[in-house]
Amino acid sequence: MNSVIIVLGAPNDDQGNLSEIAQSRCQEALRIHKTQPQSKLLMTGGFGAFNQTDMPHAYYSQRYLMSQGVPADTFTNIALSRFTFEDATLAKPIVEQHDFSQITLITSxxxxxxxKLIFSALFTNYQLSYYAATSPVSPQKMRQLQAHELAVMDRERANISNYFA
Known part of the structure; x- marks a missing residue:
């Protein structure tokens, strides 16, 4: 089966050092890739609020995974996304180009x-599986992150509706 592991981007600092959240997603990708060594890796993340450097966030994620032993030819083109909905819309042509049928999605x-809401709506003709990286944050920070995620769900539902309009 032609499969890809999509790793969603997270913040990095102004020197390109991955945040702990980004590192945890990469570590989960590494763990899953060891069980699916035939899978390609598609990294997301371009520029924007979470990355103010000259290189796309996905470059730093790829570099991190290569430092952990993942060969360079394992990676597809990157998706130069700024936010979650773009992760999906910009990953989709890459998935189609490579004729992947199975997608493993990794995020926090x-x-x-x-x-899940976004990818299950946009990738209906694919076999999807999801793996969550554990975020190394305080309980207070986790509550803040969860509250933000809950607050933007209606916006994402509207984005999905508009995508198919």
Whole structure:
């Protein structure tokens, strides 16, 4: 089966160092890739509020995974996305180009409900599986992240409706 692991982007600092959340997503990708070594890796993340450097966030994620032993030829083109909905819309042509039929999506546990909502709506003809990375944040920070995710769900439902309009 032609499969891809899509790793959603997260913040990095102004030197390109991945945040702990981004590292946890990469570590989950590494763990899953070891069980699916035939799978390609599609990294998302371009520029914007979460990345103010000269290189796309996905570049730093790829570099991190290559430092952990993942060969460079494992990666597809990157999706230069700024936010979750763009992760899906910009990953879709890459998935189609490679004729992938199975998608494994990796994001953080607090982000998974939104990511599932979007990807399950936009990738209806694909076999999808989801893996949540554990975020190394305080309980207070986790509550803030979860509250943000809950607050934007209606916007994402509207984005999905507009996408198919």
């Amino acid at each position: 546990e607090f982000h998974m409900p939104r990511a």
